[in-house]
Amino acid sequence: MTAVKAENYRETEAVLAGWPVKIVSYKAGAVYRVSVHNKEPGAWIVKTAGPTLEEAEAQARKLAEERLSKTRRLS
């Protein structure tokens, strides 16, 4: 069976494009996986993977910022 352990699970908070988000990362095998979630309601917005945490997180932040900047505040 191809099994690996999830490692280095981490959650940090940030503000991207004016929206509070949670950045979640973990390592599975040789791959770092990063996802960005809106703080409210807690839905994931983007996910990336890369050989290093820095690479995967930079990409995730960039993509999330693009998506979040499209959210309109109506009042």
Place this chain on the structure above:
Amino acid sequence: MTAESKAASTVLVSTDWVAQHLDDPKVRIVEVDVDTRAYDEGHLPGAVGWDWSTQLCDTLRRDIIPKEKLEKLLGLAGIGNDTTVVLYGDNNNWFAAWAFWQLKIYGHKDVRLMDGGRKKWLAEERELSADLPKPKETAYKAAEPDNSIRAFLPEVQVASEKKGADLVDVRSTPEFTGEILAPPGLPETCQRGGHVPGAQNIPWAQACKEDGTFKSVEELKKLYGGKGVQGDKPVIAYCRIGERSSHTWFVLKYLLGYKNVKNYDGSWTEWGNLVGAQVEKGA
């Protein structure tokens, strides 16, 4: 053990319990994620993955999964009528709860959620597998749909007008007030922002702790009871597309033991797009 915590023990399992039952032939573990690719990134060893967007719905008309399709899906997963089905997923079990609700509509007896979902499993640095299980197919027989746990538009309209049921909007406060039309970063899927007149806002996440597990029954009683949702009236929960409200439906029906709780799966993507529907804005 209180009646409520006894009820919870029949529908909730811990990550430890699941780890001990990964190879139990009477148990089938199923991952249902918001992100339908998450399963392929690595799942609990032996877990089957279901895609909510294609497998847990009618793909032609907007509806829950048809009975025959559900029977096939469960059969292919090796689930028999007496199998203990343990569901888990990302976003604190949003779509796992959605699958739970649908399995209950079709009368599956033993369905449980893994408390904390995928997040807790990862945070505990447990094992993940990329292998696809090959269960032996069964001939699953579903019951006729039990719509007593599902609310349709006419019932919600009556509840809004006559106040005969507690309407609980479980979306985030900015969605409820109409400040935004969809969760930040997600596509807008409605024409109007706001909420069903008479609904009150109790965001789904308030039922969870930081690690993704459910709060205690006492805390949950205080949360919902404090807003007047005490189970003495029918309750209808809704959100945007019905999955977050499945989560709240689960809490109210199974953790708090309220008798008459329905999930309005049409939710805001129905009401907020309905020509002529009254919409309330603000808190």
